[in-house]
Structure formats: C-alpha cells, structure tokens
Amino acid sequence: MSTASASAHPNIAFIKYWGNRDHELRLPANGSISMNLAGLETRTTVRFDGALAADALVLNGAPAAAAQVARVSGILDLVRGMAGITEFAEVTSSNNFPSGSGIASSSSAFAALALAASAAAGLQLDEAALSRLARRGSGSASRSVPAGFVEWRAADTDEESYAVSVAGEAHWDLVDTIAIISEEHKAVGSTAGHPLADSSPLQAARLAGAEQRLAQARTAILQRDLAALAAVMELDNHLMHAVMMTSQPALLYWQPPSLAVMHAVPAWRAEGLLAGYTLDAGPNVHVLSAAADAAEVAVRLGKLPGVLRVMQASAGGAATLA
Amino acid sequence: MSTASASAHPNIAFIKYWGNRDHELRLPANGSISMNLAGLETRTTVRFDGALAADALVLNGAPAAAAQVARVSGILDLVRGMAGITEFAEVTSSNNFPSGSGIASSSSAFAALALAASAAAGLQLDEAALSRLARRGSGSASRSVPAGFVEWRAADTDEESYAVSVAGEAHWDLVDTIAIISEEHKAVGSTAGHPLADSSPLQAARLAGAEQRLAQARTAILQRDLAALAAVMELDNHLMHAVMMTSQPALLYWQPPSLAVMHAVPAWRAEGLLAGYTLDAGPNVHVLSAAADAAEVAVRLGKLPGVLRVMQASAGGAATLA
Numbered sequence: 001m002s003t004a005s006a007s008a009h010p011n012i013a014f015i016k017y018w019g020n021r022d023h024e025l026r027l028p029a030n031g032s033i034s035m036n037l038a039g040l041e042t043r044t045t046v047r048f049d050g051a052l053a054a055d056a057l058v059l060n061g062a063p064a065a066a067a068q069v070a071r072v073s074g075i076l077d078l079v080r081g082m083a084g085i086t087e088f089a090e091v092t093s094s095n096n097f098p099s100g101s102g103i104a105s106s107s108s109a110f111a112a113l114a115l116a117a118s119a120a121a122g123l124q125l126d127e128a129a130l131s132r133l134a135r136r137g138s139g140s141a142s143r144s145v146p147a148g149f150v151e152w153r154a155a156d157t158d159e160e161s162y163a164v165s166v167a168g169e170a171h172w173d174l175v176d177t178i179a180i181i182s183e184e185h186k187a188v189g190s191t192a193g194h195p196l197a198d199s200s201p202l203q204a205a206r207l208a209g210a211e212q213r214l215a216q217a218r219t220a221i222l223q224r225d226l227a228a229l230a231a232v233m234e235l236d237n238h239l240m241h242a243v244m245m246t247s248q249p250a251l252l253y254w255q256p257p258s259l260a261v262m263h264a265v266p267a268w269r270a271e272g273l274l275a276g277y278t279l280d281a282g283p284n285v286h287v288l289s290a291a292a293d294a295a296e297v298a299v300r301l302g303k304l305p306g307v308l309r310v311m312q313a314s315a316g317g318a319a320t321l322a
Numbered sequence: 323m324s325t326a327s328a329s330a331h332p333n334i335a336f337i338k339y340w341g342n343r344d345h346e347l348r349l350p351a352n353g354s355i356s357m358n359l360a361g362l363e364t365r366t367t368v369r370f371d372g373a374l375a376a377d378a379l380v381l382n383g384a385p386a387a388a389a390q391v392a393r394v395s396g397i398l399d400l401v402r403g404m405a406g407i408t409e410f411a412e413v414t415s416s417n418n419f420p421s422g423s424g425i426a427s428s429s430s431a432f433a434a435l436a437l438a439a440s441a442a443a444g445l446q447l448d449e450a451a452l453s454r455l456a457r458r459g460s461g462s463a464s465r466s467v468p469a470g471f472v473e474w475r476a477a478d479t480d481e482e483s484y485a486v487s488v489a490g491e492a493h494w495d496l497v498d499t500i501a502i503i504s505e506e507h508k509a510v511g512s513t514a515g516h517p518l519a520d521s522s523p524l525q526a527a528r529l530a531g532a533e534q535r536l537a538q539a540r541t542a543i544l545q546r547d548l549a550a551l552a553a554v555m556e557l558d559n560h561l562m563h564a565v566m567m568t569s570q571p572a573l574l575y576w577q578p579p580s581l582a583v584m585h586a587v588p589a590w591r592a593e594g595l596l597a598g599y600t601l602d603a604g605p606n607v608h609v610l611s612a613a614a615d616a617a618e619v620a621v622r623l624g625k626l627p628g629v630l631r632v633m634q635a636s637a638g639g640a641a642t643l644a
Contacts, residue, residue, distance in 0.1 A: 202564060205527040235568060242524060242564030246557060252585065256578030256628070263574065306578070 004119035005045040008111035008144045008319035009036040010103050012176050012286045014233045014278060015210070015217045016240040017139050017152070019197030026139045027161050029197065030210035031154040033217045034143045035288075037176060038169065038316035042108035044093040046076075046116040052088035060094045075113055075137045083121035091117075097311070098183055104280055106190070110137030111144035111319045119321055130319070131162035138191070147318035149221045151214065169315040172224045175294035178311045179285045179301045181257045188251055190281045196247040203247075206239045226290060230269070230276025233288070237278040244281070255283035257306025264304060273297070326441035327367040330433035330466045330641035331358040332425050334498050334608045336555045336600060337532070337539045338562040339461050339474070341519030348461045349483050351519065352532035353476040355539045356465045357610075359498060360491065360638035364430035366415040368398075368438040374410035382416045397435055397459045405443035413439075419633070420505055425606070428512070432459030433466035433641045441643055452641070453484035460513070469640035471543045473536065491637040494546045497616035500633045501607040501623045503579045510573055512603045518569040525569075528561045548612060552591070552598025555610070559600040566603070577605035579628025586626060595619070 011034035019029035055073045057064040064072075076089050091113065095105050114134035118125045125133065127146055135142035135152075142162055143150045148169035155161040188196075197203045213236050220229035244251040254262075258279060265277045265287055275289040275297055289297045291314065298310045333356035341351035377395045379386040386394075398411050413435065417427050436456035440447045447455065449468055457464035457474075464484055465472045470491035477483040510518075519525045535558050542551035566573040576584075580601060587599045587609055597611040597619055611619045613636065620632045 201531050201561070202524050202527050205524050209523050234572065235570075238564075238567045238572060239523070242560075242568060245560045246564060248557075250556065250560060250588075252581075254581055255585070256581045259574075259576055259578045259581050263577070266572075 002120050002122065003045060003047040004116045005043065005322055006112045006115035006119065006319060007041045007043040007322050008108045008115065009038060009041050009316035010097070010105060010108040011036045011140065011143045011150065012278065013140065013143070013280070014229060015214050015236050018194065018240045018243060019203055019207075020139070020194050021154070021156060023195055025158050026135050027156065027158070028139055028152065028154050029203070030207050031152060031214050032143065033149070033151045033166065033214060033221070034140070035149050035174065035176065036144060036147065036169065036316035037103070037313035039313050040097045040103060040108070040311075040316075042093060042095050042105060042112045043322070044091065044109070044112035044116045046113070046120040047090045048085065048087040048120055049090060050087045052090060055088045056090045058092045071137060072113060075110065075133065076117055078133060078136060079117045079121045079123065082118070083123050085121055089117065089120070103178065103284070104140050104190070106138035107140040107144045110134045110141030113137060114141070114145070115319045115321060127318070128162045128164075132158060135161065145319045148315050151218065165318075166218055166221055169317050172221065172315065173291040174226070174288055174315060175291050176313050177287045177289065177294055177297045177301060178313070179257070179261050179287065179304070179307045180309050180311060181255055181283045181285065181306055183308070193244070193251055193281055196249070196251065197243055200243040200247040203243045206243050226274050226276065226288070229288070230274070233276045233278050241279065251281070253279065253281050253283060255306070257304065258283045258285055260304050260306060261285040261287065261301065264300070268300065324442050324444065325367060325369040326438045327365065327644055328434045328437035328441065328641060329363045329365040329644050330430040330437065331360060331363050331638035332419070332427060332430040333358045333462065333465045333472065334600065335462065335465070335602070336551060337536050337558050340516065340562045340565060341525055341529075342461070342516050343476070343478060345517055347480050348457050349478065349480070350461055350474065350476050351525070352529050353474060353536050354465065355471070355473045355488065355536060355543070356462070357471050357496065357498065358466060358469065358491065358638035359425070359635035361635050362419045362425060362430070362633075364415060364417050364427060364434045365644070366413065366431070366434035366438045368435070368442040369412045370407065370409040370442055371412060372409045374412060377410045378412045380414045393459060394435060397432065397455065398439055400455060400458060401439045401443045401445065404440070405445050407443055411439065411442070425500065428460035429462040429466045432456045432463030435459060436463070436467070437641045437643060449640070450484045450486070454480060457483065461516075467641045470637050473540065487640075488540055488543055491639050494543065494637065495613040496548070496610055496637060497613050498635045499609045499611065499616055499619045499623060500635070501579070501583050501609065501626070501629045502631050502633060503577055503605045503607065503628055505630070515566070515573055515603055518571070518573065519565055522565040522569040525565045528565050548596050548598065548610070552596070552610070555598045555600050563601065573603070575601065575603050575605060577628070579626065580605045580607055582626050582628060583607040583609065583623065586622065590622065
C-alpha cells in the first residue's frame with residue numbers, strides 16, 4: 001500500500017485547444033498556450049491498496065459517478081502499466097473552486113491525478129512524462145503540469161505532445177479576473193465538443209494560422225506585451241468560438257452577459273484601461289490585465305448586468321507533490 | 323422636366339452577402355438569397371429639372387447629409403449617362419419603417435431610386451438592368467427589385483451580377499418576425515464593413531461553401547421546407563458573423579439580447595415550434611416561421627429581455643412604379 005498527494009492549478013488558455021488529431025490519445029489539432037491560475041487548485045490523494053476490489057473516486061466529498069470513475073481509471077491503468085502493479089486505488093480529490101464554474105477543473109484535476117498516482121505507484125516521472133500522462137485524462141491538463149505560462153505542443157505521437165513552461169509564474173504580474181456568469185454545468189462539455197470541431201467548415205482555416213498565433217502569443221508573453229497578447233488572444237478566441245458555432249450541431253457557449261463583457265473590454269481599452277478577454281467552452285469571461293489594473297477591472301466587471309461575481313488569479317506554479 | 327415615383331421593399335437575406343470582388347462596382351464575393359418584406363417600404367420620387375444647380379435629396383422629410391446626396395448622385399449619374407441627359411434631380415424619399423432599425427433601408431432605398439430615376443429619365447429598363455443599377459447603390463438593393471424570394475448572382479462583371487426571383491411572394495406564407503433590440507445607427511455600416519471581410523482568416527472558407535448553401539436554400543424555398551431553410555440559414559448566418567468577428571478590426575454586431583434570441587429559437591424548435599433566425603450587420607434578430615406560428619413567435623420574442631418590440635412581414639412583391 002502506498003499513498004501520495006499532489007495539487008495543481010487550473011489554467012486559462014490564451015491560444016485555444018479545440019479539436020484533436022487523435023481523440024483516444026488526446027493529441028490536439030493545434031498547439032495552445034495558457035497561464036496557470038494561482039490560488040485555485042485541485043488537491044488529490046491516490047492510495048493503491050491490494051484490498052480494494054475496484055478503483056474508487058471521491059470528488060469534493062462525495063462518491064463520483066461511474067463515468068468519472070472510468071475516466072480516472074483510464075489514467076490509473078496507464079500508471080499501473082508503467083509501474084507494473086495491479087492494485088486498485090482510492091482517489092480523493094477536491095477543488096477549492098466551484099466545479100462547473102467555467103474554470104476548467106479537468107485541467108487541474110488530471111494534472112494532480114497524474115502526479116499523485118505516479119508518485120503513489122513509485123514512479124518518478126519527469127515533467128514531460130507527467131504532462132503527457134495528464135493529457136490522456138484531459139488535454140488541457142497537460143498545461144497544468146509545468147509552471148506559469150505554458151505551451152502545449154501539437155504533435156502526431158503521444159511521445160511528442162506535452163507542455164513546457166514558456167516563462168515561470170514570477171515572470172509577469174498578469175491577473176485573470178473571471179466574470180462568473182453561470183455556475184451551471186455545460187450542456188456540451190469539452191470532451192464531447194472536440195470531436196465536433198472537424199464538422200465546422202472553418203476549422204481548417206483556424207488551424208492554418210495557429211502556428212503564427214502561437215508565435216505571437218509566445219513573444220507577447222516573453223516581452224510582457226499585454227496589448228499584443230490581448231489582440232492575438234481575442235482573435236484566437238473568436239476563431240475557436242466561430243468553429244464551435246458553425247459545427248454540427250452548433251455550439252453557442254456565449255450567454256447574453258458574456259457578450260456584454262466582450263463589448264465592454266474593448267471599450268475600456270479605448271479609454272486607456274488595457275485588458276483582453278477570452279472564453280473557454282462556457283459563458284464565463286476571463287479578463288487579463290496588469291496586476292495594477294486588476295482591482296479596477298473587477299469593479300467594472302461586477303457592475304455589468306448578469307455578472308454574478310468575479311474571481312481573480314495571478315500566474316500559478318507547477319503541479320506539486322504535497 | 324419629368325417625374326416618376328417608385329416603391330420597394332427591404333429584404334432579409336437567408337444566405338448572406340458579405341465581402342466584394344469589386345468594391346466600386348459592388349460585385350459580391352458570393353451569391354445571396356433573400357425574401358422581400360411586405361408592408362415595409364421605401365417610396366421615392368425623382369424629378370429631373372433643368373433649373374436645378376445640383377442634385378438634392380430629402381430623406382424622411384429632412385435635407386440629407388452630403389455623403390448621402392453623393393451616394394444618390396452616383397446612381398443619378400449612371401441614369402443620366404444611359405439616358406443622355408444632364409439635368410440635376412430632386413429626390414424625395416421616405417421609409418414607413420425607422421431607419422437604423424437593423425432593417426436594411428439601403429436595400430429598398432436604392433431599389434426604389436433605381437426604378438424612379440430610370441423612369442423619370444425616360445428609360446424602360448428590364449428587371450435585370452434595374453437590379454444591376456440598384457446594386458451600384460447598395461448590393462442588397464439588387465435583391466429588392468424582383469419579387470418574393472430572390473437570388474442575387476455573384477459574377478465577375480457588372481453585366482452578369484443581378485438578382486432574379488426564385489419564387490414569387492405568394493409561393494410561401496413565411497413570416498419574418500423581427501426582434502428589435504436597438505434602434506441606434508450601426509457603428510460600422512455595411513458599406514464600410516464589406517472591405518473588411520478579406521481581413522478575416524475565415525472568409526475564404528466561408529466562400530468555399532457558398533454555392534452549396536445557396537443550392538440548399540433555393541431547394542428549401544422551392545419545397546417550402548422550413549426545417550431545411552432554418553438549418554442552412556443559421557449556419558450561413560454564423561459563418562458571416564464568424565468572418566465579421568475575426569476581421570481586423572473585429573466587428574461584433576451581436577448585443578446581449580441578440581444572443582438571448584439565438585438561444586431561444588433552437589430551444590423553441592426542440593419543443594416543436596419550427597422557426598429559424600438570422601441577423602444582418604446589426605443586433606436585431608429576424609425569426610422566420612410559418613404564418614400560422616407567427617403570432618406565437620411574436621409573443622415569445624416580446625417576452626425576452628432586451629427585445630424592445632417586434633415587427634412582422636410576410637413575403638413582399640417586386641419594386642413598382644407608383
């Protein structure tokens with residue numbers, strides 16, 4: 001019997017992941033770049049135990065549904081295979097932020113699971129191997145393994161597709177102010193959504209420019225150039241949602257208050273308050289600004305109709321054993 | 323001195339026009355299909371008079387701005403050239419619907435102008451020639467010349483790009499219920515917006531599928547198949563707005579209540595109320611349904627937050643001298 005605990009932050013992508021080259025392996029259609037969100041975290045404990053008759057999962061204090069257990073067992077199977085063990089595991093995981101809040105909890109959850117499970121099994125995986133393992137549970141989880149500002153590489157093989165840190169969390173005092181618009185679960189989650197990307201007539205055009213946008217975002221991060229980051233981030237975000245809303249069936253994740261934020265942020269920028277927005281596969285809007293402007297951004301977002309509340313996070317570190 | 327009066331209906335496009343092959347000639351990047359809107363109309367009188375020192379334009383009872391006079395003079399110049407006359411003209415035009423209401427008044431205005439001006443100049447232009455002339459003032463005006471359900475052909479020459487009736491106004495008792503969300507003028511009008519289409523990485527992909535969507539819409543109209551029309555209309559609409567929101571600068575015409583309608587209509591459809599939506603370069607939403615369902619659609623739209631009021635129109639006839 002052996003146990004390990006790990007924690008990881010969720011992340012927000014500036015250059016988005018949407019669509020896969022290989023759904024089973026979660027090899028993404030394009031590379032992506034994100035920032036880990038400090039303060040928000042999933043903490044997961046894995047205990048392999050020969051006395052267990054099956055894998056068990058307790059999520060935020062309650063037994064998980066069968067589909068969630070199966071997804072976790074998929075990662076545990078990979079770990080058992082690498083470690084040459086057969087014991088089932090008890091996994092206990094909790095988030096310090098609400099699930100279904102539009103903050104991708106699967107990113108932090110599978111990053112923490114990959115680290116805790118591999119350590120509990122006696123493996124010492126390097127960062128790339130951990131990122132690859134986390135990727136198998138949720139693509140965006142690959143980005144929650146390295147620290148700070150992170151790029152996940154697209155590739156044709158499992159071996160080559162993992163995330164690396166572009167810059168550590170101390171590199172740039174960027175703050176993500178999240179306008180929470182809905183806390184309901186998404187009607188179509190990311191795992192179900194990715195296979196629809198190729199049904200959009202726009203996905204190929206979106207992918208054709210991805211390398212250029214990745215380079216622009218990478219440079220903007222390294223140069224701490226928020227105006228440049230905002231421009232490419234908003235374009236990339238519109239491209240992803242354009243693909244979503246033209247897939248079959250159409251996925252329209254924006255809600256009316258999302259659009260209010262999307263109109264407000266460029267108007268604030270025109271007034272001199274530098275910020276940029278992005279949305280994941282959900283209605284909540286992430287507004288990136290300098291730390292010095294974050295309080296003002298929070299006040300303004302809080303006044304917009306339909307914004308329930310705001311959360312804030314600066315750049316977070318790597319997944320860690322704890 | 324000679325005078326003629328004409329009236330024309332605005333139209334709502336099911337397959338959208340966005341982007342030009344030739345901006346000066348208003349040769350569109352792709353073909354489009356629309357329905358004239360009965361009950362809504364522009365009525366225009368043109369009087370050529372050798373005593374005038376310049377063209378004059380009275381719009382809805384008030385002298386028009388210089389830019390509007392210049393745009394009208396462009397059409398009058400074409401008419402004078404065809405008729406071999408040199409007199410300036412006084413043009414009096416009024417709409418029975420509010421300008422800037424998201425109902426493209428330029429479509430009915432330039433269709434009525436083309437007919438009134440050519441008749442006042444003693445020309446007897448056939449429908450194709452009138453449609454081509456109207457096109458020079460506003461692309462969508464080419465579609466307000468023929469009757470009912472109308473297709474405007476894309477082509478590389480002025481001679482070949484005009485609109486024809488796919489089916490007359492009596493063919494199908496479709497009703498357009500328009501959710502009026504804003505009566506303000508658009509920040510970026512269509513004439514300024516079309517040149518931006520090519521700055522979107524998605525325009526080429528949108529154009530690549532246009533012929534297929536045109537064929538689907540044409541067939542849906544001929545077969546009076548609203549489910550098929552709704553599917554292709556909403557896809558085409560999302561494709562156009564995808565191009566708009568990914569152009570540089572980004573054009574985000576939707577407002578929060580627009581999105582409320584866009585979520586509501588598919589939900590109603592799932593309940594059995596068959597309808598489809600489309601938006602022009604503005605926030606108002608056009609909801610197409612069978613006449614038998616139009617009252618229910620109007621009631622439901624009127625209850626959505628941010629919908630100021632609704633207007634309704636069935637299929638309208640051709641531009642006519644009056």
